[in-house]
Structures are given as structure tokens and as C-alpha cells.
Amino acid sequence: MTVSVSAPAASAAETVLRRPSLVGRTRSGLAEALAEIGVPEKERRMRVGQLWNWIYHYGVREFDAMTTIGKGLRGELAEHFTLDLPSVTAEQVSTDGTRKWLMRMPSTGPHDRGAEIECVYIPEVDRGTLCVSSQVGCTLTCTFCHTGTQRLVRNLKTEEIVAQLMVARDRLGDFPNRKPPEGAFVPNDGGRFVSNIVFMGMGEPLYNFDGVRDAIGVITDDQGLSLGRRRITVSTSGVVPQIGPLGEEMGTMLAISLHAVRDDLRNELVPLNKKYPIKDLLEACRNYPGLSNAKRITFEYVMLKGVNDSDAEARELVRLLKGIPAKINLIPFNPWPGTKYECSDWDRIERFSEIVFRAGYASPVRTPRGRDILAACGQLKSETEKLSARARLMLEQEEAQAAPAVAAE
Template sequence: MPNLLDYDLAGLVGWFAELGEKPFRARQVMRWVHREGCDDFGAMTDVAKSLRVKLGEQAEIRAPALLRDDVSGDGTRKWLFDVGDGNAVETVFIPESGRGTLCVSSQAGCALDCAFCATGKQGFSRNLEVGEILGQLWLANRLLGVAAGTEEDNGRVVSNVVMMGMGEPLANFDNVVTALRVMLDDHAYGLSRRRVTVSTAGVVPAIDRLRDECPVALAVSLHAPDDALRDRLVPLNRKYPLRGLMAACRRYLERAPRDFVTFEYVMIDGVNDGDGHARALIALTRDVPCKFNLIPFNPFPHSAFARSPVERVRRFAGILLDSGIIVTTRRTRGDDVAAACGQLAGQVRDRTRRTLQTMEEV
């Protein structure tokens, strides 16, 4: 049975046409589903009764089932959703003054096996369906108690979405782009392109496709200033080395809604956090307008790394700042409900299929 969370507006209009229904009916139902968070066709009061009955018989609105709901002392909320066959994905809501950011997963597990990542260690299960990606936003709004017309809704509790949860979004390109279109659609969530971010480990051809098909804000998981180190920390680099990745970032900025790329950089003690690494980053990104987001490494069981000391992170940030680069250092949030990203899901099913790399190997 079709799940209406799987469709963007064009898809919904097409499916409604098959039912013999007009496009405006699809827009009406889309607003009910996404703006109102409604999953009961009978409650869609301005939709013709005959259509409501038809929809009830031939369609469903189905989001992933909630497995866990944890609220951290700092207000960060982490949800664990069941996507079937023993797979679970994480979604995190981070409230900040003036905005609320939802971190959304795109795959169950991840095939890219970055050396510092709890999700990568679980291996790859499958791509998420559109409805499973969008279902995270749809459910977050419901679980945060956002109802249309309330103060929260006007203030947009979820004002920003980052595709930065489990998985490599650009490896699930079609489903992610369809979900992005719904996030941006005024009949659904109406989020600004500037407030929706896709974070990639650097799938170069897909960065170009995203620029052409659905440009939103771009973040790149960089984590190393040279190919030798990045090959080991982010194995995808062996396929798409830094030179080509920086060129793709420059091309992306020609059409991006923001005039900079955000480079994510996990700070790992003694591995990538030296003064020389910072200076090499400045040289690497000289031609790419960018901001850096430094992320203190979040240790997880069996990880071979340690978090850079606070003073080291401060010094590293200072070197970048002195060169004119804007730098933010991510506060580690939600530690009391689950440590590193990917750990909750890992507890549900330990899919470890790889030999954990030791610090010496990296």
C-alpha cells in the first residue's frame, strides 16, 4: 500500500492523477500530512468525504516506530527509530536560542567506514526510504508537540535540518533529494534552502548532481588536511582525493544558497590536531570560501582514538581564526543520553563486520 510520506508534491500529484483526482487535492492532503502532522484521513476535514474514504482504503501514512526517546540535561533529544529487520536509526533534536536543529539519518548503518565513527563500525544495512527519512522530521514535530497555529509552530521548533545523522546522504541520492524537496516545499515544511544542510564525506559526482538538482547548504566531513591522513580516516578519500573534492566545493558554491561550505573536522588527540595540520588546512582551503566546525571526538567502545584536549582545540581554532577563517567549536551535547552518534543504534544490533583499526594503523 503506498505510504504518502514517500512522495514529494510531484509524486503525490502523479499518484492522485492515477486515482482520478486533481492536483489541488494532492496539495491539500500534503498540507494535512506534513503541516498538520495528520495521519488520519478521516480528520482531513476540507477533503471531500469520498476521497477520504478512498485514501483510507488505498494509502497509508506510516513513519518508523519509536524505540527510544531520551532527553538530555541540556535539552538535546535523541530518538531511536525502528526501520525493520533489526535495524534502527537515530534522530537528534538540538534546541538552541532562536533555532532548533534536527539531525536526520539517511541510511541504516554506513558503508564508508570512517575510522572515528561509531556508525561506520556497524557496517551497512540499507538505504532509507523517502518516508523513513521524512518520517524522522514528521515524527519529531509530533513528538515535540508542534501543532499548526501554535506559538511553537510559528516559531518553527524545527527550523533547521542537517542530513548529518547515520549514513552518507549522497550515497542514497534519489531518496534524499525527494525528501529535501518536501522539506523545502511550502505545502509541507517550507524550510529555507539555507537552513537545510547536506553533509557528505565527499562523493564528488553526487556533489555536482546536488548542485544541479536541489542545491541546499553543503557541509563536507574533512577531518584531515592531506590525502595520506585522509585516506586512513575517511577511506572514501582514496576514490575522491582532496584536490577533486575542493574543486567540487568551488563548483557547488556557484549555485549554493550560502556563499560558503562548512568543513566538519573531528579533533582526534595526536592524530589530526597539530599546528601543522591547521596550517595545511589553511593552504588546502585557500580558494574555497568556508567555515570550519571543530568537533571534539566523541569516544565510543573499542574506538582507538581519544578526544583532543580543550587547550589543543583552542589553539587549533586560533590558528585558523588568525588566517581569517570563521571557526566554531561544537559543544558536545547530549552526552548523558548516549555518547557518540551511532551508538544507540549500535546497541540495538551490533553489526560490526570489520576489524577495528588500531591507533597505530591509523
Template sequence: MSVTLDLSRPRPAREAAPVSLIGLTRPELAARLAEDLGLDPKKAKMRASQVWGWLYNHGVTDFAAMTNIAGPMRAQMAERYVLTRPEMVERRVSSDGTRKYLLRFGPGVEAEAVFIPGVGRAGALCVSSQVGCTLNCTFCHTGTQALVRNLTPAEIVGQVLACKDDIEEWPSGRDDRKLSNIVFMGMGEPLYALDSVAAAIDVISDGEGISISRRRITVSTSGVVSQMDALGERTDAMLAISLHATNDALRDELVPINKKWPIAELLDACRRYPGTSNAKRITFEYVMLKGVNDSDAEARELVRLLKGIPAKINLIPFNPWAGSPYECSDWDRIEAFAEIINRAGYASPIRTPRGRDVGAACGQLKTESVKRRASELRRERVTAD
């Protein structure tokens, strides 16, 4: 007896996974509600404004808390959407109050963010834009972690929400706010993740939500010249340049991306960065490496290079990490370097190291899980031998 299979009947469709509303820009959120809930554009815009306020002004994590939205619509949204936060795997607090967060966004996808009180108007959150990094800057511990992928807008915004949860800063926009500044100076090169960074800045800066002004959001790049104009045009964020050397030979060694975009090209891009003025200066970051880049001659050359660029220069005492070939410049050498720059008319604050005791200082970020796996592998090799 033969059996004929009827293949004409469609198989039941798999249920679509719930969509996270975190990280959508305001227009994207309105479009999503219109499409999924069948709302006309005017109603969708109004509902999006309500949801936006709950997510980013009040920090809610449950649709049931959105009390100015009717119950049936809240139930519809709860079926279709999630309000995803990253998982806080580890939270370490330094003796100086700095908080380092290890956040998990998915299996094998972890990054670190650092909250530094007393920076900017009140406190700054250093966020990551990638998991790992491709730049291999020789003084930076983060550069020793291989790139996994770019973070999404939701994952970048999620770092801000996780911090605000931890410091208990809801609702947003309070006069006594603790988080006033965002710096894209964590793991990764932000201009290699520009789409995500730009979308996240749109969310973070919105005045009816988290409400951190674009003038208090700084994006640091090691010199991805091809994306610098776009960064200014799309985000209007403050720009920081990870410079660290005054000649191409040394910068090729310290910041290898310099081989693609040397100092002259980088500084030309700085001169045309949109909106730059004495009121909107570019920050040049310069890590102080003993006997490498800290001479008086290099200070004078730095002044010459930056002529005509509205700038300030952050001098960063090198933060040591195991296996690094560098040492931090002596304090009197750093002060002498700063004095030459100050006399030339540039502000040159010496950045106070923060969070060194928990591995949260500049250049020290590398996810603890990666460090633990490396340690376990070393132990296994020793045992095998």
C-alpha cells in the same frame, strides 16, 4: 475415474498493500491520486494540495481529520493509502535537552535521529540517510555498524514528522517554531542515497508544508565527489564536507573513501559546487584528535588548502566511544588551532558537544538494538567458555 482440473479460471488477485502517501513529492502525490481515484489532472492537483497541507502543515495521521475533503473521498483514500510514521522504539533525553530517537521502519531496519535545541535559528534535527554505513571512518562509531540499506524518501521524511510529533510542533511554519534546520549528518553517507535525499528535501522544503528553507538544510558528505555536482543541482542544499585531515596519508586512514577521491579532487568539487558564495559557504568539519591532526602546522595547512573557497570550519571535539583508539584534543590545543584559522579570516566555531550522555553526539550514533545484540553475543560467548 479421472478428474480434469480446470486451470483456465484466473485465481483471485491478491489485494494490493496500502500505499503510504508520506514521502511522495507533490507531483507524485497528484499523479497517484489521479491514477487511483480517477481524477482529472486539475482536480488531482487540487486534492493533492489539500492532502499535502494536512500531512505536512497539520501533521494529521488519519484521513478522517481532513475535513475539507468530502467524506466518500476520505473513505476511498483510507482504503487505498496509509500515513505511515516510523515506530519510535526508544526516546532518550540528554541533560542538555538533546533528544535521541531510535526509529524502526520495518523488521531489522532501524536508524537514529537527533534533535538538538538551540542550534541554527531555533533547533536542528540530525537525520539518517542509511541504516548503518559503508565508509568505516576510524573515529566514527556509526561506521562500525554494517550497512543494511538506504532509507527511502518516506523514511527520511518520517524522521522529521516523528520529531515534530515529539516536540509538539504542529502546525508547521509557526513564528515560535522549535525545529528550524535539518542536517543530513546522521547514520550513513547521504550521497550514496542521493535519490532519496533529494526527494526528501523537496518535501521538507515545500513552503505549504514543513516549510524548512533549503538554505537551512545541510547535507554532509565524506567526499563522494562523483555526486557532489548533482547534489547541488538537484537540491540547492548547503554543503558540508567531513574533512578531518590536511594530507592524503592521514585522511586515507581516518576517512578511507579518500583513497578513491583524494583531497585535491574533493576540493576541486567544492570549488565548483553550484551556488557557492560568501553568502552560501561550504562548511568543513574537522574532528579534533589528540596528537593526530591538531598541530599548528596542520591548522596552517588547512588554511592553505581552503584558499579561494567560501568556507567556514567547524572544529568538533572528538566524542569518545568504547573501543575507539582516539582521544579528544585538549581544550587549549583546540583553541590555539581555532585562533590560527580565525586570524586567516575564516570563521571556526568550536562545536559544543551535545547529547554525549545519551550517545547522541557527533560520531556516536549506532542503533541501540545493534549494540544490545553485540552485548548479548559477548555474554553468550563468555557463558559458553
């Protein structure tokens, strides 16, 4: 494991003077930025297209690199905006190649230190998957999930969600003419380092519906980042009213954090179940727009020793999902400090998987990735607290030094 702390905290003076970044904005957001600096309305659509290509296809970090835009407009843009990405406070690299980034979003004023979130990149033989966050913290309190022990701070903005992919591509050398870092996974088919995205990081995506929807619009635009909607999976703990709109407005793959086959147990593991019980959740799944054998729903089932891993529960799971085109991901529980749960024994997981498989469902056992850096499923948050404390100390020192100068102004 390697840990690198980079991008020192912004000083109070820098926070006050910071220009907003254009990275992560939608097309309409870029048009609004151009309007702010006086670009005529009849010219904006063309300029948005140029900015879009430079920002999202080429990943440029300076306006001067945008050679198809006149020098005068480049100067105006640089005077009022930046192309900054969120700062990476820390990067951890697992022994299996998984990378976890602790990112600090740009602050919005002198009293905002910038939200911090975690984002994870998982390299595999046939793909590179980026696990992105949709909220700072989480509004849910799933008892087996470490992220659920962190209070919800706020929803991430569209730009902040898109920026996670931009940071990943930037640090992996995944833009044209960029070199990957030493030891990075290199696709053997000439494809992108980041080929798939899962909204399985911090937060409940469907409680940030508009932000996630607009971010997916930016990510899937074929003139820029250009990821197909079938390569994006939105995972929900079961926000039933938003499942239909997710399929209608986003058209992505759907994953359900199920984890139990009885309401009494799921009420404990996933307290949201008290509001939207299993029956209602599965009915919403059956009606998911576009559902077919080619567009199956993934049901995530974390294996908890002596809690939800019996043969009877495997058979009940098969009964519940009858008629739903589905894949069942069995997830060995990833421990975190203070948890009361243990991972099911391997032979118990295999037996559970066999029952599900014989019933006609794909039931892969997800290989734990990034456990040594607490980047595996359900572990996000942990090391962040130590790293954040260090970052906060740096910030406080910077602010103390800058305070006299700011007061004098």
C-alpha cells in the same frame, strides 16, 4: 537521561495486513496513490494539493480530519492507506535537552521487520536542528566514527527520510494546534521547533542521491513543511562526482567531513579519500554552484589528540582552503566504546582555532551535545544495538504468538 520504549513491534499478522502510509510521499507519489483508488486524472492535482496541506502543514494522523475532502474519498483513502509515522522504539533525552529517537520504519512484508535508524534533535537558543539519517548503517568505514562500524543495510527511501522530520515535529508539538511535551525547547521568536536540518546522521547522503534530493523537495515545498534550502545542510565525506549535482539540483548548504590535511592520514581516517583525494575534493568545492561569502562551505574537522591537531596542520588547513569561502567547524572527538582515539586537550583545540581564526576563517568549536546518550557527532549506532535487541525479542515473541493464526489463514 530518560529512556522510554514505545510502539511495540508489529505482529506477523499485522505485518501482512499493513496498509502503506502516505506520509513522506512526493506530489507524484500522492498522485499515484489517488490513481490506484480510481480518482479521475483531471481531479488528482486538486486532491494532491489538499492531501499535501493536511499531511505536511497540519500533520493530521487520520483521514477523517481532512474536512475539505469529501466523506466518500476519505473513506476510500482510509481503506487503502494510512497516515502512520515510523514507530519510535526508544526516546532518550540528554541532560542538555538533546533528544535521540530510535525509529523503526514500516515493514514491507511478512519477512521484513522494518529498518531501524537514529535521528537526533538539538535545541539551541536561536534554532532547533534535526540531524537526519540517509542510510541504514553506512557504506563508509571512517575509523573515528561509530556509525562507520555498522555495515550498510540499504538506502532509506524518500518517504523514510521525510518521515524523520514528521516524527520530530509530531513529538515536539511542532504542528498547528499541537502541544509540546513537558521540557521541550520553545522557540522565543514564534518559529518552528525544527528550524534547520543537517544530513549528518547515519549514512553518506551522496550515496543515496535520488532519495535525498526528492526528500529535500518535499521538505522545502512552501505549501507544506516549508523549510528554506539555506536551512538544510548536506554533509559528505567527499563523494566528488556528486558534489556539483548536489548544488545544481538541491541548492542546499554543503558540509565536508575533512578531518585531515594530508592524503596519507585522511586515507586512514576517511578511507573514501583513496578514491577521491584531497586535491580533487577541494577542486569540487571551489566549483560548488552558488558558492559565495553568503553561502560558504563548512569544513568539519574532528580534533583527535596527537593525530591531526598540531600547529603545522592548522596552518596547512588554512593554506589548502585559500580562496574557498568557508567556515571551519572544529569538533571535539566524541568517544565511543572500543575506539582507539582520544579528544584533543582543550588548550590544544583553542590554539588550533586561534591559528585558523587569525587567517580569516570563522573557526567555532562545536559544543558537544548529547554525549550522555551517545547522540553526539560520530556516536550514532551505539545504544541502538541494546535497544534493538530488546525490540527484536519483543518482535520474536509477537511472531511466535501470531504464527498459528497466520498459518491457519
